[in-house]
Amino acid sequence: MNSLRGLGPGDDGAAPSPSPVAPEEVAGYPNPKHPDFRLWDLPPVPSTSPFEPEGYMDKVKFLRYNAVFMTFMQTLEPNSVAVFLEARSLQQQTVYFILLALAKDTDKSLEEKRKASQEVLTSQGVAQPKVYLVRPSTLEKFDFPVLLEDMGRDLPEIRAHALLLALPTLTSNLVTQKKEAFKALVWAAASLSGGVSAIPVPFVASMVDSSVAVRILTKTQLSLCLDNESVERLARQRGLDPTRLKGLRTCVLSLEVTKGEVKKRLAAAEKDLTTASSKLVEMAMPRHARSASRSFTAMLQALNSAIDEMAADAEKIVTAALGEGK
Secondary structure, three states, X not given: OOHHHOOOOOOOOOXXXXXXXXXXXXXXXXXXXXXXXXXXXXXXXXXXXXXXXXXXXXXXXXXXXXXXXXXXXXOOOHHXXXXXHHHXXXXXXXXXXEEEOOOOOOHHHHHHHHHHHHHHHHHOOOOOOOEEEEOHHHOOOOOHHHHHHHHHHHOOHHHXXXXXXXXXXXXXXXXXXXXXXXXXXXXXXXXXXXXXXXXXXXXXHHHHHHXXXXXXXXXXXXXXOOOHHHHHHHHHHHOXXXXXXXXXXXXXXXXXXXXXXXXXXXXXXXXXXXXXXXXXXXXXXXXXXXXXXXXXXXXXHHXXXXXXXXXXXXXXXXXXXXXXXX
8 A cells, every 4th residue: 555655654644554444444545646546445355155245345345446456465365256256247357466475475485376376266267367476665576567567458548547647656667658648648738728829818828838837747746756755755765865866856847846947948948949840830830820839839849858857867766766775
């Protein structure tokens, strides 16, 4: 619960262990930086016999969750498999078995546990069973990146997008995916900018441009974990000097997203639109659409450039943390 939200056991808002709620109750944990991304700790599947998976699923409202991780540390309970099969019969495809690696586990013992759990799945009728090996304290290792790829394919696009942006920057590949996701968002923002620019009201376009850009780049900073709190937390988790990680941020927007800096970048992008290629684009467009074209291009150029710089900083921090962490 904590690692998926980029938190350590002692951080503010961290899920306590053991859980303070009763074993039969559901506990919810919001992401401190992305409040619309919430994790739920469900009661364990009972090991009693006979067992009716429908009763358990109704009790915890199983089908309302976008995805469910069924975790275990030793052996996989047959009743958990029964819940999995019932979920599949109800078209809930995003249910995943996760073997949590303990500190004392060796590579050999983990593979033995995985093999044993796959045999349980096969014996209960699961075709091509998949068990993901995950170490919560270092999610970048083992099968968690593979799990994210599978979830990205299984979830509806908008939910997969929300998951991607809310997760901490665990790997360089995740940084790249976040960067591309924000660049896709920039297209929508630039289109809005271009549409407003065609309205003949002084200063309206520039105000919309800067306000929208500030919101996007603020989300980018938080998602890439470039804010001071996130960098300090990562340093603590990896046993590193936070000053060193903070010093890797060379883009002004990585430190703080201000309206002044954003306006400066938009103005610079607007000034750069005097190139021959930009003039050719304008010549090919109707006269009434040219102002919209210029605003669209300036917004696109300014934000994409800023996102590239911020992602480069995030890449440096992740590389340093993974390469030097204790």
